Amino acid sequence: MTTVSTAEAAPMRAADRAASFYRAVWRWHFYAGLMTLPFLILLAVTGGLYLFHHDLDGLIHRDLKQVERRAEAPRKPSEIVAQAVASVPGRAVKYVPPESASASAEVTIRDAAGARQVVYVDPYDARVLGTLSDRGTVMWVVRQLHSLAYFGPVANGVIEIVGGWSILLVATGVYLWWPRRGGGGVVTVRGQPRQRVFWRDLHAITGIFAGVLIVFLAISGMPWSVFWGAKVNEWANGNNFGYPAGVRVAVPMSDDPLHQHGPTAWSLEQAKMPESSANPGQAIGLDAAIARFDALRLAPGYAVNLPSGPKGVYTGSVYPNDLSRQRVVHLDQYSGEPLIDMGYADYGLFGKALEWGINVHMGQEFGLANQLLMLAACIAIILLSVSAGVMWWKRRPAGRLGVPPLPARPGTLYGVFAILAIGGVIFPLVGASLIAMLLLDRLLSRRNST
Template sequence: MTTVSTAAAAPERADRRAASFYRAVWRWHFYAGLITLPFLILLAVTGGLYLFRAEIDGLIHRDLKQVEARATGERPPTEIVAQAVKTFAGQPVKYVPPETASASAEVTIRDAAGARMVVYVDPYNARVLGQIPDRGTVMWVIRQLHSLAYFGPVANGVIEIVGGWAILLVLTGLYLWWPRRQSGGVLSVRGKPRQRVFWRDLHAVTGVVAGGFILFLAITGMPWSVLWGAKVNQWANGNNFGYPAGVRVAVPMSDEHLAHAGPTSWSLEQAKVPESASTGGKPIDLDAAVAAFDRLGLTRGYAVNLPGGPSGVYTGSVYPKDMAFQRVIHLDQYTAKPLIDMSYADYGPLGKALEWGINVHMGQEFGLANQLLMLAVCLAIILLAVSALAMWWKRRPQGSLGVPPLPGERGTMRVVLGLLAVGGIVFPLVGLSLIAMGLVDFIATRNVQPGRT
């Protein structure tokens, strides 16, 4: 009799453990959503807009960025820069030649107070079209909001935490979605909008369709993070002055970093700028530098950072949608000799993989199809957030936050937290937030009976 009774009880115990584990995962899925949903909505809206940055900026600032294409040749870069300086007095620090026959030239000027202004000039007659503060375009503001860099490095660290929690959100959501003998809500939506089951199914089906893409966005967004991204960048590129291993950097190096001069690729954010070896001769002018970059085959659309002093260099850099044409060339300002010339082909395997992921993340790798796919994912994230809020609102008890109930077996909470801690080890800031959330949950529920919220 004892054997039969024990055998009969085994499935019941297994079901109880499974139910407890489900509740524990559900509880932490709720916590992940509570932490991330406001930020995910911000990321989805700003990210969806930034996918079409060239189109939107081109439309908003078309009077500055577009000119009439003409058969006459372009004026020399030195003349274009001189006309820009007449409009906004200061030190020119960057020149962007026209990318196409109908594009204007751009001159970045730093005034005595350190403020930077971008002056747009018609390349055919050197007529100044107007000016915008450096990094003052609409899309640059959207980009800063997307990373929370607009609010400083601490806020930027929050994005790293949100990215890690988003990964946990997708993985726990997949477990909750997994079919368990139910006939609906797997790939179909039941009920009507006034019913909770409608929002539950809409949330689950949207999540399982878009979950892999959201996971991809969260992982490929991590290289920009303030702690994890910086460390991985250093690991991917070694300690070779921030350049990928194998790139020739046997030249004098300054303490300036390429990222300080303007936007660059992720792999080169920590790359140092070399110094001109010869300081006794006569420096070449911008016309000669631009001619050298054109002769070396640098793809149009490149920007030229001007030397910052007697030991400075001319740096030509371009980061087009086709990563094969990414390239950075540092020229000695006295000899026009290339000191460092590197391209995407010089990145290591990890750098190439991460750059490819970032390119897809930004909607650049596969043209319009890439943009539309990432836009659909952004819309799916917003739908997930809205359906989660609707589902919670319909389920929550009156006057309560509506946290999912504690599992019947407390030990399952520790098991789930232990599994989540694996992500916390990979992403340290996420790990710290996990510990903090775990302590809050323990303190808040130490006297609550299992099965209660």
């Protein structure tokens, strides 16, 4: 009979607990990857493309967006809009002045059925260059794919779940990577591509270097999510007609939110449109409104939403790479006076932080360096996904899913679940999916035990 002393048994128990915890983390890491990897590849590919959306759209649609730079003065905005409406019958709802001397003007027309078309016009001779459906550029399609917006709110909720699970993937991945004993695979790749250890090390090292960026992308992408983002937006910007605290809104307000008129900043999604004066006189017209926006020094590239009726306003909005120049101005269509004029400086601390995160997420805050850094993160996500798939394929038993084995102490699995559940409290959809995965794990465990 072999006798084990108390002093010897204690390290054995500690080692057993550590091994059980490692297996439990590995199992949950596997489930997180199983749920997210296909979506992460989609997000990485579409996100990497959209980082360069301005350049790519300009190249793909150059016949519509670019014109020959000329010495003559551009035509008046009203003439450009008139030519656009003559080409595509309907009501003009938005006008985008040329951003530069070699850019076309854009006029959005809404027809009798409510469909919108964007008409591109040469500003020098008011010649119509062509049309696209509203939000019909290639890069806008990429953006819609990135958020799964094409497939409705349920699919958009999946993106929210993927974002939360990505954070859990990084957290569990760091634990699995953490060096516990001597050997390679910490910052070097061992073996050859035909060996599983090569893909394991490549996966781990890529994850440890890109983990911070992946967590940042997941968190900064959450403001767009269908549930968490909407609720946080409501909490952060739900007062004062949806405008940031301190912005004067002592004017008549409609029930029409700003985001229904086109893309807007996250902090202004709930902002209501003000109304023009109750006793109108002669409307100032588009030409005077454009001159007023230029006098107010809106950054080049701004768009103008046209009044929707007798109480409507001219709304000039611009969201450039430089956050300090982000701005929205509503003009009374009769007096031409600004009713509301706000910018990034007016947002609260929370709104500023989220807008900054969104700007960096989209590769806009620090120029080309920002784009390349986010592109590197996208490439790392694709590499992580591919290496995870190869590693799983080489490890899995034939004809089986290859779920990592249960820990020797099954209760450890629920201990790890309790830790991960903290993220589920912060992101409720993630929490719901976490419970679903726990039920799936119990089902798989029962099937394997019978």
